[in-house]
Amino acid sequence: MYEIRPESVKTFITDKNMRLPRFQRKQTWGEEKNFQLCISLFKEYPIGVSILSIEKIEGEKNVKWLLDGRQRKNALSLIYEDPEKIYFWARKFIGFKDKDKTEELEDKYWQKISEYIESDSEEIKNENNNNESEDEEFEQNNNDSQIGDYYCSGLKLLLEIIKVIHAGYKNSTGFTRPFDIRDSVKNLSYIENRKGDMVLSSKKLKTFLDEYNNYCNNASIDYEKYESFIEFVQSRCVVIDEDKLNEDIKTNWKYMFNRIVMIEKIDELLSNSRIGIIEVKDLSPADSQKVFNIINTEGEKLTAVEVLSAKPNWNKKIDNPSYESKQVVKQLYERMGINKIDDVVRWDLPATLIRRLHKNIIISKFENLSKSNNKKTEKKQFENEITSGFKILAGIYQNGVKKEDIEALSKNKNIDWESDIDKLVQELNTMISIIESSTYFKYLKSWDTPISNFTSNFIVMNFIIILYKDWQRKGKPNGSDTKTKQFQKNSMILLDKLLYEYVKGVWKASSDSKIANNIQQLDKEAEVFKPIDSNEWEIVLNEIFEKNTINGSKITVQKMRPLLFHFYALNQIQGPGNMFKIDIDHIIPGSLFNKSTLDNKDSIKDNILNLGFLPKDDNISKSNKRLSEIKHNQWLVDQVIKYEFIELNDFNKYSNINNYEEMFKFRKEIFKEAFTTKRENLLNN
Numbered sequence: 001m002y003e004i005r006p007e008s009v010k011t012f013i014t015d016k017n018m019r020l021p022r023f024q025r026k027q028t029w030g031e032e033k034n035f036q037l038c039i040s041l042f043k044e045y046p047i048g049v050s051i052l053s054i055e056k057i058e059g060e061k062n063v064k065w066l067l068d069g070r071q072r073k074n075a076l077s078l079i080y081e082d083p084e085k086i087y088f089w090a091r092k093f094i095g096f097k098d099k100d101k102t103e104e105l106e107d108k109y110w111q112k113i114s115e116y117i118e119s120d121s122e123e124i125k126n127e128n129n130n131n132e133s134e135d136e137e138f139e140q141n142n143n144d145s146q147i148g149d150y151y152c153s154g155l156k157l158l159l160e161i162i163k164v165i166h167a168g169y170k171n172s173t174g175f176t177r178p179f180d181i182r183d184s185v186k187n188l189s190y191i192e193n194r195k196g197d198m199v200l201s202s203k204k205l206k207t208f209l210d211e212y213n214n215y216c217n218n219a220s221i222d223y224e225k226y227e228s229f230i231e232f233v234q235s236r237c238v239v240i241d242e243d244k245l246n247e248d249i250k251t252n253w254k255y256m257f258n259r260i261v262m263i264e265k266i267d268e269l270l271s272n273s274r275i276g277i278i279e280v281k282d283l284s285p286a287d288s289q290k291v292f293n294i295i296n297t298e299g300e301k302l303t304a305v306e307v308l309s310a311k312p313n314w315n316k317k318i319d320n321p322s323y324e325s326k327q328v329v330k331q332l333y334e335r336m337g338i339n340k341i342d343d344v345v346r347w348d349l350p351a352t353l354i355r356r357l358h359k360n361i362i363i364s365k366f367e368n369l370s371k372s373n374n375k376k377t378e379k380k381q382f383e384n385e386i387t388s389g390f391k392i393l394a395g396i397y398q399n400g401v402k403k404e405d406i407e408a409l410s411k412n413k414n415i416d417w418e419s420d421i422d423k424l425v426q427e428l429n430t431m432i433s434i435i436e437s438s439t440y441f442k443y444l445k446s447w448d449t450p451i452s453n454f455t456s457n458f459i460v461m462n463f464i465i466i467l468y469k470d471w472q473r474k475g476k477p478n479g480s481d482t483k484t485k486q487f488q489k490n491s492m493i494l495l496d497k498l499l500y501e502y503v504k505g506v507w508k509a510s511s512d513s514k515i516a517n518n519i520q521q522l523d524k525e526a527e528v529f530k531p532i533d534s535n536e537w538e539i540v541l542n543e544i545f546e547k548n549t550i551n552g553s554k555i556t557v558q559k560m561r562p563l564l565f566h567f568y569a570l571n572q573i574q575g576p577g578n579m580f581k582i583d584i585d586h587i588i589p590g591s592l593f594n595k596s597t598l599d600n601k602d603s604i605k606d607n608i609l610n611l612g613f614l615p616k617d618d619n620i621s622k623s624n625k626r627l628s629e630i631k632h633n634q635w636l637v638d639q640v641i642k643y644e645f646i647e648l649n650d651f652n653k654y655s656n657i658n659n660y661e662e663m664f665k666f667r668k669e670i671f672k673e674a675f676t677t678k679r680e681n682l683l684n685n
Contacts, residue, residue, distance in 0.1 A: 002278055002279060002280045002281070002283075003278070003279045003281075004276065004277070004278050004279075005276075005277050005279070006274040006275070006276060006277070007274065007275055007276075007277045008270070008271055008272070008273070008274065008275075009041075009047070009076055009270045009271070009273040009274065009275050010080065010267065010270040010271045012050070012073065012076070012275050012277070013073055013076045013077045013080055013270070014080075015064065017061060017062075017063065017064055018052070018064045018065075018066055019063055019064065019065055019066070019310075020065075020066055020070060021065055021066070021067070021306060021309035021310040022309040022314075022315065022341075022345060022347045022348065022351075023303075023305050023306050023308075023309035023336070023347070023351065023386070029071040029074070029075060030092070031088065031089040031091075031092035031093065032089070032092055032093045033071075033075075034075040034078070034085070034089045035086075035089035035090055035092065035093035035094075036093070036116070037072065037075050037076070038075075038079065038086055038089060038090075038158060039113065039116065039117075039155075039158070041076075041079070041154075041269065041270075041273055042154035042155060042157060042158040042269065043117075043154050043155055044154055044273070046276075047072070047076075047273065047275055048069070048072055048275065048276065049069070049275065049276035049277065049278055050066065050068060050069025050072060050073065050275060050276070050277055050278070051066075051067045051068040051069060051278045051279075051280065052064045052065065052066060052067065052277060052278070052279045052280070053065040053067050053279075053280050053281075053283070053307075053310050054279050054280070054281045055310065055311065055312050056312075063312070064279075065310030067280075067306070067307070067310060072275075076270070076275075079266065079270070080266070080267070080270055081203055081206060081207075082202050082203040082206055083161060083165065083175060083202060083206065083262065083263065083266060084165055084173060084175055084202035084203075086158070086161055086162065086165075087161070087162050087165040087166070087173075087175075090109075090158075090162050093112065094108050094109055094112045095108060095112070096108045096109075100166075102163060102166070105162070105163065105166060106159065106163075109159050109162065110159075113155060154269075157265060157269075160262075161262060161266070164258070164259065164262060165202075171197055171198065171199040171200060172199065172200040173200075173202065175202055175205070175259055175262075176190070176200035176201070176202055176205050177200070177255075178252040178255040178256045178259065179200065179205055179208075179256060179259075180200060181233070181245060181248050181249070182198075183241065183244060183248075184239065184240060184241040184242070184244040184245035184248060185233060185237040185238060185239050185240060185245060186237065186238040186240055187237055187238055188237060189204055189207075189208055189236065189237075190204035190205040190207075190208050191204075192204065206263060208236075209259070209260055209263050210263070211232075211236075212229065212232050212260070213260075213264070215232050215235070216228055216232075223260070224257065226249050226250050226253035226256075226257075229249055229253070229256065230245065230246055230249050233245065233249070284403070284404065284407065303383050303387070304387065304390075304403055304406070305351065305383065305386050305387055305390060308347060308390070308406060308407070308410075309347050311407070311410065313346065313410035313411050314345065314346050314347035314410045315345050315346070315347060316345060316346050316410075316417070317343050317344070317345055318343075318344040318345060318346065318348075318349070318417055318418060319418060320418055321344040321418075322422050324356065324422070325344055325348070325349065325352070325421075325422065326344060328352045328355050328356055329341065329344050329348045329351075329352055331355070332348065332351060332352050332355065335382070346410055346417050347410075349393075349417065349421040350386075350389040350390040350392075350393045350409075350421075351386045351389055351390070352389065353388075353389030353390075353392060353393060353421070353425065354385045354386075354388055354389050354392075355385070355389075356425045357425070357428060357429060357432065358429050358432070358433075360432045360433075360436065360450065361432075361435075361436055361441055361444055361445040361450055361451060362432060362435075362450060362451050362452065362460055362463060362464060363388065363450055363451070363452045363460045363464070364450040364452050364453055365385060384457055387457075388457055388460070388461055390406050390409070391406065391461050391515075392461055392464055392465060393409055393421070393424075394406045394408075394409045395461065395464075395465035395515060395516075395519060396424070396465055396468055396469070397409055397412055397414075397415060398412065399516065399519045399520070400512070400515070400516040400519070401461060401465075401512050401515050401516065402512045402513075402516070405516075427468075427476065428464070428468065430476075430478060431467065431468060431471050431476075434471075434477075434478060434484060434487065434488065435467070435488065435491045437488075438488035438489075438491065438492065439572070439682060439685065440492045440569050440570070440682050441488075441491065441492070441569075443568065443569040443572050443573065443574065443575070444565065444568075444569040446574050446575035446576075446577055447565060447568060447569075447575035447576075447582060447613070448575065448576075448577055448578045448581075448582070449565065449582065451463065451495070454561045454562045454565055455498070455499070455502050455562055456502065456507060456511075458507050458511035458512075458514075458515065459498050459499075459502055459507060461515060462498065462514070462515045462518055463494060463495060463498060465515065465519065466494060466518055466519065466522065466528065467487075467490070467491055467494060469519065469522055470487060470490055470522065470525070470528075470529075471487055473522070473525075474486070474487055489529075489683065490529045492682060492683065493529045493530075493531045493683065494528075494529060496531065496532060496566070496679070496683075497531070497532050499562050499563070499566050500532045500536065500537065500540070502562060503540065503550055503559060503562060503563060504540065504550065504551060505550075505551055505553075531683055534675065534676045534679065534680060537675045537676070537679070538672065538675070538676065541671060541672060541675060544560075544563075544607065544608055545607070545609060545664065545668050545671075548600055548603030548604055548606075548607055549603070554602075554603050555603055555606055555607060555608075556606055557584055557606050557611065560584075560606065560607075560608045560611055561584065563608055564584075564608065564611060564612070564613060567608075567671060567674050567675070568613065568643075570674040570675060570678050570679050570682065571670075571674040571678055572678070573642075573643070575613070576615050580615035580616060580617065580618075581615070581616040582613045582614065582615060582616060583613070583614060583615075583616040583620075584611055584612075584613065585611065585612050585613065585614045585622060585644070586605060586606075586610055586611065587610050587611070587612060587627070587640075587644055587646065587654065587663070588605075588610055588626075588654060588655075588657055588660055588663070589623075589624040589625065589626060590605050590624065591624045592626070592657045593605035593657065596657055598657075604660065607664070608671065609663070609664040609667045609668060609671070610660065610663075610664070612640075612643050612644035612645075613643055614639050614640070614643060614644075615639060618635070618636050618639050621633065621636055622636060622640075626655035627640065627646065627651035627652075627654055627655045628651050628652045628655040629655070630651075631648070631651055637651075645667065645670055646663075650663075
């Protein structure tokens with residue numbers, strides 16, 4: 001099932017057989033976190049573990065998918081590719097400035113390292129003092145330590161690297177400066193244009209120096225001699241002044257070689273350091289997810305869609321994706337902070353399914369849900385959107401929404417991935433528009449709040465899957481014929497039933513199994529689309545009215561929201577549309593209940609009989625005011641009359657908390673009529 005082993009860090013970061021899953025978490029490690037990894041690396045602390053999923057692809061070698069460790073791998077790769085990254089991370093972590101002298105930089109370094117490691121600062125400084133290196137003056141007052149002659153502790157080596165790079169110039173740093181030989185050669189590979197300035201690139205210089213080492217090894221020549229470097233430069237560049245080239249390299253060789261050794265020591269450190277590798281093989285998506293979550297107790301849980309994105313069948317390329325598919329896939333990866341996705345694979349199609357549905361009354365997209373700066377909430381909403389796409393497709397094609405159904409979806413030979421999902425998207429949009437054109441859903445849509453915003457993803461997925469299959473069985477009617485009208489009626493019956501089950505708590509557990517069972521029950525259409533008896537709704541409402549509970553549990557505003565939306569649509573009350581956002585309003589302000597001595601006052605306050613919707617700006621205007629305090633605002637008065645059924649001449653009466661029972665009594669009849677007579681009229685229409 002799995003294997004645990006150590007692996008050289010250098011092997012880990014240069015492994016070309018390792019792939020990143022399509023679905024990746026955004027790069028969240030900042031410069032300080034990256035430098036903390038540097039400290040662990042140079043101090044020879046453990047640097048964590050990474051989890052690989054080994055999958056066999058037909059006709060290819062086993063492929064390693066990096067399930068966990070992307071951010072660690074990214075930081076280690078940057079250390080290997082570009083030593084200047086270490087310096088810039090250190091600046092952020094330590095807090096030194098461009099103008100700090102070497103002594104100031106050292107003091108800040110050791111102080112910050114001491115604080116981070118939580119060791120005695122004198123102990124660390126003693127380690128520093130016992131390993132003095134010979135500092136020599138580099139031209140233009142640059143302090144440059146002789147790393148080649150220096151065998152020091154890891155922390156001291158890390159400091160020396162920072163010091164070497166610290167001396168900065170307009171178009172170079174202390175690391176690249178000695179290699180500025182532009183006056184004597186052309187086409188230097190480590191020169192690049194940055195906003196019009198030709199600068200020395202540390203990353204490209206590192207590659208150039210790696211090539212130099214390989215050149216010396218292959219030719220069996222001494223890489224410590226400046227003549228070898230001159231020979232290498234001549235083999236790679238066009239020399240325009242040989243005498244100057246020879247003189248520049250000879251003069252600066254001590255500093256050049258110092259940096260060559262610095263690169264060598266970093267490579268050596270990465271080669272000798274070990275990272276823990278956990279390889280999982282031949283696991284189901286459920287097992288992969290569970291193994292990961294057991295191991296990764298400190299980090300974020302691996303989502304099911306992340307596991308799927310590392311499966312071979314889900315990574316099969318779509319040869320001729322539609323223009324719409326390509327655009328929406330491109331947008332998906334931009335949202336994830338990944339901008340180099342040029343192809344479309346199977347995984348992308350369910351991941352973008354919700355994104356391709358038109359704005360509708362059933363399910364909202366990520367940007368519509370995200371109303372706060374809560375990144376954790378936004379991340380969850382984003383993942384829910386993607387997961388819903390997979391489950392809807394699995395429900396439609398596999399008749400189930402469990403992990404094994406989703407895994408089987410990628411292997412379904414009856415799906416033409418080149419065209420079937422595009423066709424399904426069009427059909428879902430058509431089906432939803434048919435649903436929205438019926439009387440009940442027209443009123444529900446006028447409140448501009450998708451069902452997913454006041455119920456759950458499971459309710460929404462069940463609703464879409466069951467109705468699509470019903471529509472399909474009826475021949476996908478689209479008009480004003482009998483089959484279309486029966487389908488629209490079934491849509492209302494199903495939502496009414498789902499809302500009833502939702503408020504009763506039926507969907508709290510085993511929701512995947514419940515959806516699968518509902519799909520199986522479609523063979524008994526009369527059972528699936530059998531309306532909830534009006535008496536059942538009355539029992540629920542009476543418990544709310546009389547006991548302030550549902551199934552014995554105290555009511556909350558959150559539990560009342562779906563009932564309110566259903567009530568307004570049943571009552572055929574037009575909402576404010578997309579012109580205004582809506583908000584829950586307590587008719588008798590909560591502050592009055594908070595000050596009262598009523599028993600069970602919190603539940604009474606949140607009883608549906610004391611709740612209504614108002615356009616959000618109006619609700620803010622009303623806020624904790626009594627009805628008697630808003631009579632001067634005619635627009636707001638009109639909204640209260642329209643949406644809360646209280647006439648102006650009763651405003652004073654229902655501003656007194658002692659009259660709440662009288663208000664509840666007359667509003668009770670309005671709610672009962674909506675859930676009985678008006679509901680039955682809609683069902684029988």
